[in-house]
Amino acid sequence: xxxxxxxxxxxxxxxxxxxxxxxxxxxxxxxxxxxxxxxxxxxxxxxxxxxxxxxxxxxxxxxxxxxxxxxxxxxxxxxxxxxxxxxxxxxxxxxxxxxxxxxxxxxxxxxxxxxxxxxxxxxxxxxxxxxxxxxxxxxxxxxxxxxxxxxxxxxxxxxxxxxxxxxxxxxxxxxxxxxxxxxxxxxxxxxxxxxxxxxxxxxxxxxx
Amino acid sequence: xxxxxxxxxxxxxxxxxxxxxxxxxxxxxxxxxxxxxxxxxxxxxxxxxxxxxxxxxxxxxxxxxxxxxxxxxxxxxxxxxxxxxxxxxxxxxxxxxxxxxxxxxxxxxxxxxxxxxxxxxxxxxxxxxxxxxxxxxxxxxxxxxxxxxxxxxxxx
Numbered sequence: 001x002x003x004x005x006x007x008x009x010x011x012x013x014x015x016x017x018x019x020x021x022x023x024x025x026x027x028x029x030x031x032x033x034x035x036x037x038x039x040x041x042x043x044x045x046x047x048x049x050x051x052x053x054x055x056x057x058x059x060x061x062x063x064x065x066x067x068x069x070x071x072x073x074x075x076x077x078x079x080x081x082x083x084x085x086x087x088x089x090x091x092x093x094x095x096x097x098x099x100x101x102x103x104x105x106x107x108x109x110x111x112x113x114x115x116x117x118x119x120x121x122x123x124x125x126x127x128x129x130x131x132x133x134x135x136x137x138x139x140x141x142x143x144x145x146x147x148x149x150x151x152x153x154x155x156x157x158x159x160x161x162x163x164x165x166x167x168x169x170x171x172x173x174x175x176x177x178x179x180x181x182x183x184x185x186x187x188x189x190x191x192x193x194x195x196x197x198x199x200x201x202x203x204x205x206x207x208x
Numbered sequence: 209x210x211x212x213x214x215x216x217x218x219x220x221x222x223x224x225x226x227x228x229x230x231x232x233x234x235x236x237x238x239x240x241x242x243x244x245x246x247x248x249x250x251x252x253x254x255x256x257x258x259x260x261x262x263x264x265x266x267x268x269x270x271x272x273x274x275x276x277x278x279x280x281x282x283x284x285x286x287x288x289x290x291x292x293x294x295x296x297x298x299x300x301x302x303x304x305x306x307x308x309x310x311x312x313x314x315x316x317x318x319x320x321x322x323x324x325x326x327x328x329x330x331x332x333x334x335x336x337x338x339x340x341x342x343x344x345x346x347x348x349x350x351x352x353x354x355x356x357x358x359x360x361x362x363x364x
Contacts, residue, residue, distance in 0.1 A: 012224060018231035025238055034271065034325055035262040036353035041345050062334075133335030137276075137328045140337070141257040141356055148261035204338045 037144055039201075056119050058087045058127045062143060064134040077142060084150035087118060088125045088195065095121025098193060109158055109194060122154070126198045133204045147199055154195045159187075167191050251277040251292050254329040258359035265353055270322045272310040273355075274303070276336055277329035288332040291340070300336075303343035327355040 060080075061069045068075050070083055091110025097103055107121045119125035127147055131140055152167070159167040170191070174184040254277040265271050275292040284290050290297050293306040311319055324344060328337065337354075344352065 014228040015224060015231055018228050018235060022231055022235045022238070025235065034265045034268075034273075034353075034355060035358055036265065036325060036355040037259055037261065038263045039352040039354060041341060041350040041352055043348065043350060044345050131334045133333060133338070135334040136330065137332045137334060137337060138257040138330035140334050141259055141354060144354070145259035145261055145356075148259075152261055201338075201341075204335050 037141060037148065042200075052124075052126060053120075055092075055117055056124045056126055058084065058119070058125065060127065060129045060143065060147075062129070062131040062135045062139055064132040066136055066139040068139075068143065077146060080143065080146040081150045081153070084127065084147055085154060086112060087127075088112075088122050088150065089154055090115055090118040090125070091121060092116045092118055093120030093124075096123045098123070109161075111157075122195045123193070123198075126200055128200045128202055130202045131204050135204070144199070148197070151195055151197050155191050158194055159191050162191070163187055248295055249275065249292065250281065250295065250297050251275055251279050251290055252329075253277075254327050255331075256327060256355055256357050257330045258357040260359050262356055262358050263353070265323060265325060267321065270314065270318060271325050271353075272307065272322065273325045273327060274306075274340060275327045276332045276340075277327075288329045289336040291336065300339040300343050303340055304347045307344065307347045307349045321351070322349065323351040323353050324349055325353045325355050 059071055061072075063069065068077060068080065070080065075083065089110050090112035091107030092112075092114050093116065094104045094106055098105075104121070110122065112118075129140075129143060129147075155167040159165065159170055163170060165173075167188075170184065170187055174181060174188050177184060179185070254275060276288075277290065277292075278286060278288045279290040279297055281297075284297055291300065291303075292298065293302055298306070307324070311322065314322070326337065326340065341352070344350070
C-alpha cells in the first residue's frame with residue numbers, strides 16, 4: 001500500500017509567517033535617535049570672569065561617594081529640584097538688563113520669597129556644580145537632570161501664565177514651524193531669557 | 209451545443225507560492241541594511257544613565273561621538289575610564305586631533321553647529337569627562353551632549 005504521490009505541503013500560510021516576522025522587525029527596530037543632556041562649554045578667554053556675589057551662587061558639590069551637598073549641607077537628590085527652584089525664583093533684588101533694555105529691573109514674574117540673602121534675579125542666579133574626579137557619571141547626570149527639571153518647571157509656569165500654554169508645547173510648535181514663525185520665536189526667546197539656564201561646572205577637585 | 213450549457217465553475221487561484229520568497233527577501237534586506245552602529249566598539253557597550261530633560265541630536269552628520277567605558281581588551285585594565293575615538297582606545301590627548309579630523313569632513317560653514325556626543329558609562333568618573341571637556345575647549349568644540357536614555361517620570 002505505498003502511496004503513489006506525496007501530497008503537496010500547503011505553503012499558503014508561509015507568507016503570513018514571513019509577514020509576521022517582517023512586521024515584528026519593522027516595529028522593534030528602533031533607529032536609536034541619539035539624545036542627551038545638552039551642554040555648552042565656556043570659551044577660553046583671557047578676560048577674567050566678573051566677580052559674582054556669594055548670594056547669587058547656588059553651590060552644589062558631589063563628593064567621591066556620590067553624596068550631594070548643597071551650600072555645604074547634605075541633601076537628598078529628590079529635594080534638589082525644589083531647592084533649585086526656590087533659589088532661582090527668589091528675585092530678591094535687581095537683575096541684569098534684559099535684552100533690549102538699558103537698566104536692570106527687579107524680577108516682576110518671580111514667585112519666590114524675595115529673600116534679600118538669596119539670588120537677586122533669575123538672570124543673575126548661577127548654579128555651580130562641583131564634583132570630585134571620582135564621582136560617578138550617573139550621579140553627575142542625575143544632578144544635571146534635576147537642575148534642568150527645575151528650569152523646565154519655572155519656564156513652563158511662566159509660559160502658562162503669559163501665553164496660556166506650557167513652554168514644552170510652545171517650543172514644539174516653534175520647531176514644527178521649522179523655526180521660521182517669528183511670533184513664536186519671540187515668545188520662546190522671551191521665556192528663555194526670563195529664566196536662562198546658568199549652570200557652571202567647576203573643575204573637579206581631587207581630594208584624597 | 210453543449211458549449212453553452214457548461215459554465216466555468218471557478219477562477220483558477222493565483223499562484224501565491226512565490227510570495228514567501230518575496231517577503232523573505234524584504235525581510236533579509238531590512239535585516240542586513242539596518243546599521244546598528246557606525247564603528248565597532250572596543251569598549252563594552254556603555255550603560256548610559258537615564259534622564260528626562262533630554263534633547264535630540266538632529267543633524268547626524270554633524271555629530272562626532274566619543275565613547276567612554278570599560279575596555280573589552282583586558283590589557284587596558286578594568287576601570288570604566290577608557291576613551292574610544294573612532295575604532296580604537298585613546299587618551300584625552302588624542303581628542304583634539306579627532307575633532308579636527310571630523311571637522312575636515314564637513315564644510316566650514318557648518319563647523320559651529322558641530323556637536324560632540326559623549327556616550328559614557330554610568331560608572332565612569334567625572335574626572336574623565338572633565339579631561340575631555342578641557343581638550344574640547346582647546347579646539348573650540350563647545351557644543352556637547354551627554355548621551356542618556358530618555359526616561360519618563362511616570363516609571364518612578
